[in-house]
Structure formats: structure tokens, C-alpha cells
Amino acid sequence: MTLNLLKAWQGAKKRLEAAGVSSPVIDARLLVEAAAEATRMDIVTDPYRALTPDHEATLEDYIARRERREPVSHILGRKGFWKIMLGVTRDVLTPRPDTETVVEFALRDFPEHAPWRILDLGIGSGAILLALLAERPAAKGLGVDVSEEALAVARDNAASLGLANRVALLRGDWTAGLEDASFDLVVSNPPYIATHVIETLEPEVRDHEPRLALEGGADGLDHYRILAPEILRVLKPGGRFAVEIGYDQKDAVEALFKAAGAVLVQTVRDLGDRDRVVVGEKKPLETAG
Structure with missing residues (x-):
């Protein structure tokens, strides 16, 4: 029997539900759209459009991989972020x-x-930096990562978005080798999951995400201990920072930045009303009265 868009979506959803996937409705739709070269509107307006044998074979591969808890982003090789x-x-x-939430805060008061x-710092795919540069055409950015493979992904993303001429990429250990007081804004989503917690995470994260980008040491705070004073060092006076944190790390990370000399330190909550981003500034230079 020929498979159409509606039956394909319904069947995929049922299989993903049985596999314990947390978002079977959305994931099934995304996989059907990609496999059948269809859009969301096609599923709504032309639900009985038949899939070709090639489409069916591709969809079967996608669904089987998702049943094994491979993330949709890895199956399709792409993920939307911000705009x-x-x-x-x-x-x-x-x-x-x-x-x-990091992007949203960083854009505030950013002419x-x-x-x-x-x-x-820890640019990964380039998500935060590239989202900011896409919104602020006069800005330029430097992305640092210890992983050459991650830098290659960020480089490709910058090129595909037409932002390569405003991005420099550096393989390095956080701020090592960077000059003092050289940036107006520092952003980071460092590894912050405690080592003992990683094995309890969903298979999509535990088995498929790079451990290097997850593990934050025994209490999850190892990287913040390094970053707090170093971020303040490389910020210009009056410069701002925004770093993502785990939901239960607000007090500890705020304290680290305050001890490093940051001012106006606070925590911004995400759309799920969880503590998500610690923000603040480097104290401006004193001016003569």
C-alpha cells in the first residue's frame, strides 16, 4: 500500500512514542518533511500526497535512527537557533x-x-556568536574552542550565513593568549554538568553529544572557576558578559564573578522560568568629577 504524508506522519509518531522519545509529534513531522522533501504546509494542505519508494526508504532510515535515540539534529544535519x-x-x-536566553540578553542595550x-568562549557550532552577528551588522567576533572539529563546524556555518568576513576562529584553551581589555562583550556556554550526572542524562545527550562539551567536573563548576577572572580580564571597562549555567548553579556562579570583580551581577531566567544565564559587567573606568 502506498504511503502518503498523513499516514507517514502518523506511523512515525506511533513508533517514536513506543521508543520513548520525548517529542514524538514534532520529531515525526520533521523527519517526514525531510525524507519526503515536503513542508509543514504540504502535510496540512496535501496530506494524501504519496511518497516515492526513495522517500519511504529514507524515512525508514530516519525513523530507525531516531528510535535508537539519535538526535533529529544529527539525523538531518541541521538545527534552527534564534533566527x-x-x-x-x-x-x-x-x-x-x-x-x-544568552542571545536575548546580549542584544539588550547593544546598539x-x-x-x-x-x-x-567554547563556540561549538557557532550558535551564540553567529546569531549575534546576524543581528548586529557592525559587530565582529572571535570564537575560541579547544576542538578543531567544532571549529570546522563553526567555520562552515559562518560561511553559509554570509558572516565569514566578520568572524575569526581560534583553537585554544579559553582565553589563553588573548590581550587584556580587548572585548566589549563575552558570551559562553561552557560545560557545566557534574561528572556523576552525565550517565543519568537522556540517551540523546549521554550517547550522542560530545563529552568534552558537557562535563564540568565533580560539581559542574570547574570551568567557571577559570572563566570568571579571565572573562573580567579580557573585557573592556564597562564591557558585559553572559554565561549559561545549570538550573541549580546560580548562587555559586554569581559568587565566582563577584569575587573576580564583576558588577551588576544577576541571573536571567529562561522561558521555562529556570535560572539560565549569569550576566554582569566589568567596572567602568573612573571619570574625573
Whole structure:
């Protein structure tokens, strides 16, 4: 019997539900759209459109991989973030809506044509930095990552978005080798999951995301201990920072940045009303009265 868009979606949804996937409705739709070269509107307006044998074979492969809990972003090789589409591989974290909180805050009080210099520490796919540059045409950015594979993904994404001429990429260990007081804005989504917690995570994360981008040491705070003073060092006076945190790390990370000399330190909550991003500033230079 010929499979149509509606039956394909219904069948995929049922299989993903049985596999314990947390978002079977959305995932089934995305996989059917990609496999059948269809759009969401096609499923609504032309639900009985038949899939070709090639489409059916592709969909079967996609669904089988998702049943094994491979992330949709890895199956399709892409993921939407903020207002951009990013290429994604196993070498980078899949961009998540929670991280858009970093972008949202960073854009506040960031004049559209300000020639700011932005530093993204642990750039991964490039999600945060590229989303910011897409919104602020006069800004330029530097992305640092210890993974050459991640930098390759970020480089490809910058090129596909037409932003390569405003992005520099550096393989390095956080801020090592960077000059003092050289950036207007520093953003980061560092590894912050405690080592003992990683094995309890969903299979999509535990088995498919790079461990290097997840593990934050015994208490999840190892990287913040390094980053807090270093971010303050490379920020210009009056410069701002925004770093993503785990839901229960607000007090500890705020304290680290305050101890490093940051001012106006606070935590921004995400759309799920969870503590998500610690923000603040480097104290401005004193001016003569």
C-alpha cells in the first residue's frame, strides 16, 4: 500500500512514542518533511500526497535512527537557533532554545550599528556568536574552542550565513593568549554538568553529544572557576558578559564573578522560568568629577 504524508506522519509518531522519545509529534513531522522533501504546509494542505519508494526508504532510515535515540539534529544535519539555521554534527552540542536566553540578553542595550568586538568562549557550532552577528551588522567576533572539529563546524556555518568576513576562529584553551581589555562583550556556554550526572542524562545527550562539551567536573563548576577572572580580564571597562549555567548553579556562579570583580551581577531566567544565564559587567573606568 502506498504511503502518503498523513499516514507517514502518523506511523512515525506511533513508533517514536513506543521508543520513548520525548517529542514524538514534532520529531515525526520533521523527519517526514525531510525524507519526503515536503513542508509543514504540504502535510496540512496535501496530506494524501504519496511518497516515492526513495522517500519511504529514507524515512525508514530516519525513523530507525531516531528510535535508537539519535538526535533529529544529527539525523538531518541541521538545527534552527534564534533566527538562523545551523549545520550540526556529533562534534558539537545541538543548539537548544534555552541558550537563546544568552542571545536575548546580549542584544539588550547593544546598539544596532555599534562596532563591538564579541568573544565567544567554547563556540561549538557557532550558535551564540553567529546569531549575534546576524543581528548586529557592525559587530565582529572571535570564537575560541579547544576542538578543531567544532571549529570546522563553526567555520562552515559562518560561511553559509554570509558572516565569514566578520568572524575569526581560534583553537585554544579559553582565553589563553588573548590581550587584556580587548572585548566589549563575552558570551559562553561552557560545560557545566557534574561528572556523576552525565550517565543519568537522556540517551540523546549521554550517547550522542560530545563529552568534552558537557562535563564540568565533580560539581559542574570547574570551568567557571577559570572563566570568571579571565572573562573580567579580557573585557573592556564597562564591557558585559553572559554565561549559561545549570538550573541549580546560580548562587555559586554569581559568587565566582563577584569575587573576580564583576558588577551588576544577576541571573536571567529562561522561558521555562529556570535560572539560565549569569550576566554582569566589568567596572567602568573612573571619570574625573
